[in-house]
Amino acid sequence: MIRRKPIQMLSSFRNRMILIFFVIIILPFLLFAYYAHIKSIEGIMNANTTIQTSYLLQARKNFEIYLNDVNDQINVLIGNKRIQELLEREPKNPAEEESFTVNMLTVLYQTTPLVDAFRVRLFPIDPRTYPTYMSTIGESETVVGEEWFQRSKASISPTWHLSEPARGKSARPLLMYVKRFSGLYDQTPRGIIAADLSEDQIKRYFSPSDQVEDQKLLLLGEDGTVLYDSTANEWTGKPFPARSYIDAREDGSESLEIKGNTYLATSVGMDSEPWRIVSLTPMEQLTGTIDEITRLLVIILIVYLVCCVGVVAYITVNYTQPIVKLVRLMRRSESGDFRFSAPLATRLDEVGWLYRGYGSLIDRIEGLVEEASHSERKKKELEFQVLSHQINPHFLYNTLESIRWKAENHGRTDISEMVSALGNLLRLSLNSGKEITTLAREIEQVKAYVLIEQARMGKPVRILYIIDEETLAVPFLRLLLQPLVENAIEHSVRQNFEQGKIVLTGRTEGRDVVIELSDNGNGIPEEVLRRLEADEDTRSAAPGASRGGVGLRNVNDRLKLYFGSAYKLSIETGEGIGTRITLRHPILREGAQSTSDLLR
CATH class of the missing domain: 1.20.58 (Methane Monooxygenase Hydroxylase; Chain G, domain 1)
Known part of the structure; x- marks a missing residue:
């Protein structure tokens, strides 16, 4: 048995090829690869350092110009005479405080859009004296005890604070610029301005090149905390992993080992702030060509040929x-x-x-x-x-029509209208077995559903339709809008019939139809949003999972199934701000009748 083992191994085609190519190619290439590796690393680091340093210097210049512009815009806001007058004295009673709130919000609504920031908030120097105003802007009076507020209150210079809001307000970290201001003609502190810079605004100046995968651009604070991470804020709010590199505080490049990966790190310091801009490029993604290696490779390849x-x-x-x-x-x-x-x-x-x-x-x-x-x-x-079984829908239509006719004969127009709406809803839902309908028929189905809901609840549903005429005839996947309207009624109208309202808009953007559904309810629960993006196995395995959000998930899954993940639902929601759902639907070719025809 021992003597036959080598013969049995050589009888395999794979083993023969391994042996042949190891003798002819692998051994010589091992020597060549070592030499090529040394030369490649040297060329890669030199070329990348030059390119990245030039890019970071330009990014630093542009970002500092932006910070100066934001500071100037904040100064203009602080110097607004009306704001100064409103903060000159504290309100003496609730009526004065309510008047202050209305006037201040009016001024801020007119002036804050001039500031190039995600959000601008103005806090009185003592927020506890202005409970109505603080509640109106969605902030707690306890903000006075937060560290960033106290630090800004005690400093005449602007300060920075990295906030990471809870889901529902903002899913992304915000870099907050905070500045205390006093009166125009005295040194008495009047208030604090907080301008939030979002990820999208910072990304304008720190966006990695698309030519290199997994490249990171980081903005580091004075203590080494990551203030911005270009890769979906993966490290934002965390200390930079290579502390020794930050402590050196020198511009230049070097190779770093971070979490098992090797990066070529290039950094430059900022002039206006004690921050550093760092570029991390994975070494494995970098490629370079050296003429000496190329010539040697050609010679070797000829021999191997x-x-x-x-x-x-x-x-x-x-x-x-x-x-x-x-x-x-x-x-x-x-x-x-x-x-x-x-x-x-x-x-x-x-x-x-x-x-x-x-x-x-x-x-x-x-x-x-x-x-x-x-x-x-x-x-x-x-x-x-x-x-x-195809006769069943026709039988149901005829039965509903008979019920409607009898209700009209007995003077029950409410029953007649409800049965008529139900029959219309059923007809539009089935769509003769076709998956593709038109946007006009979808809107007609929504109106039929709303009519039935009004009859069931005994109260009117406040809903406004703003649909461009040219979009009504486009082919549209059926049963997309009615579940969204049902969700809006559930989370808005049912909770407040007097104030609840829904707005449904439709327009064309390029080759897509964009539908937006807005309501002023309490927002969609966070648990429902999490399940919306979870796969089917995860939803089923989740302990205690309820059926909340089934309609939203159905619409979201069908959009992704037929048109790709780029067409999934976009949801902005939160307590106090209501819900806005954006649905993008590609404009299909004329004559599409089923899902097999989609985008063909």
């Missing part, structure tokens, strides 16, 4: 020809001739296994043909059952 000719001849005789014979047998099988003879099935290598496997495949095909014949008969039976 000669060697490979002999290898190809060997492979042709021993392996290619037997495979060609097997291909001929497969072509005969394609024409329905399953007679099989295996002259090489006794070989012990992979070619022998192919012939034996092909024989097993032929036996399996014959079984599948028999099974397909049985399935075809079963399919015919199912089609007959489907045809026999």
